[in-house]
Amino acid sequence: MAVRTRFAPSPTGYLHVGGARTALFNWLFARKRGGKFILRIEDTDEKRNTAQAIQAIYEGLKWLELDWDEGPDKGGAVGPYLQSQREEVYQRYLAQLEIKGHVYTDEGSIRFRSPRKTVVVNDIVCGRIEFDMTNPGTHPDMTIRRPDGSWIFHFVNVVDDLEMQITHVIRGEDHLSNTPKHIELYHALGAKPPAFAHIPLILNHEGKKLSKRDGGSSVAYFMEAGYAPEALRNYLCLLGWSPKDNREMLALNEILELFELESINRRNAIFDLDKCFWLNGQYILQMSLDRFCELSLPFLERAGITYSSREALLPALAIVKPKVKHLSDTPEWISFLFTEDYPFEESSLEKALRKPAAIERLRTLGEALKNLPEWNHPSIEAKLKETAAALGVKAGELVHPARVAITGKSVGPGLYETFEILGRERVLERFRRAAELAMQKFEPTGSA
């Protein structure tokens, strides 16, 4: 039978990273087995504002490149995929239960009468678990519909999984204890339950379930903080699953190759933002310049950086790519390359250009570079070192003032590359301006 998995979030206004990982594991399993991955929105609770909230789910999933085969926006043979539009289906299934005498009314609500037996859950991740459902005191009959006609999760979830022919229910471990109830419903409806795989929860630093108030609990946070989607996706895979060969960075096709539900851990995992951050840095380091450009572009636009052409932008991106850790920082790293009106950091200026000797050295370096026959990294470097030697100082004595002069900061991309792409005229002009600024600021005879 063809595999069909689903991700069934309720629209809470954001895509939770735990939900994202659940979606990811469902997606991985379906893709690996050549099956279908379905998106169903569980919006039975009318209090949740849906339009925007559903949008947040779409955006998060799309960003992570988890594409679905059937869903509210795509349609499919067993839709609609919004629970709020499936009233007719639920009525039909309720009628079935009524005919078979599995439900009864209690103070306006409809309850499902438990068969009161031991239910065995054969979970792909957790193994065989027996639940003793015989005691009504500890396992009361579940409500499936409220007096106002709205439906309870357990019922609609089971009905939909059944109707949508879901073969594997892969969800958070918080549902493990609900599973015997669901199995009772399947049986009452005369259906064979799907396979279940309950995956461990993602916890915050306090070891509690990751919640909305925890920083970094929503996919949107990572989008805005400049993470590469492939990095977050990779990190999420490593929470509760591992390739078992000590690799940390895995391409999607490698994960697809190795991923098995059976090898998922049972232990809850704490989300470690540090490691996720590190992985992101590794991804940025190793990605192509094109990809780096693609992912940086939205941030550059937002920062209002103007550049004449992509051809002008790429060399700038190339020299900062090894430095950038968050894509959202790219503008900060390259901005000085696209304006003559770059700011000077007070402390850097003071450290590098306060001394008259430093200004003098900058002037000497400018003179030396003025007639350099070839303007490229190796010859610039050679000339700078030659100049330093002639002055009897270490290269750093020229490098630091020069960096501050041309970037305004004491930290930046490699100096020689920066010189090269800035071009000789701009470099020399910046030297002059910086020297002037420093002299005004640190006027030795000045009163101040």
Place this chain on the structure above:
RNA sequence: GGCGCAUUCGUCUAGAGGCCUAGGACACGGCCCUCUCAAGGCCGGUACACGGGUUCGAAUCCCGUAUGCGCUGCCA
């Protein structure tokens, strides 16, 4: 309280009876490299929750205790 699940470095994990004086990664500390900052390289410390079994032998199997998490809703 009841039921369920879990328990290896601070964190993510490898480990399915001898290969474990427990491996990797992040973080942390030190050194090297170096034009800054990173990156990279090398080195270092820190873990099998506890107590009983079973076995020639246990991180690995069994039982108990403790702790954590989840469920126990007319939330999903």
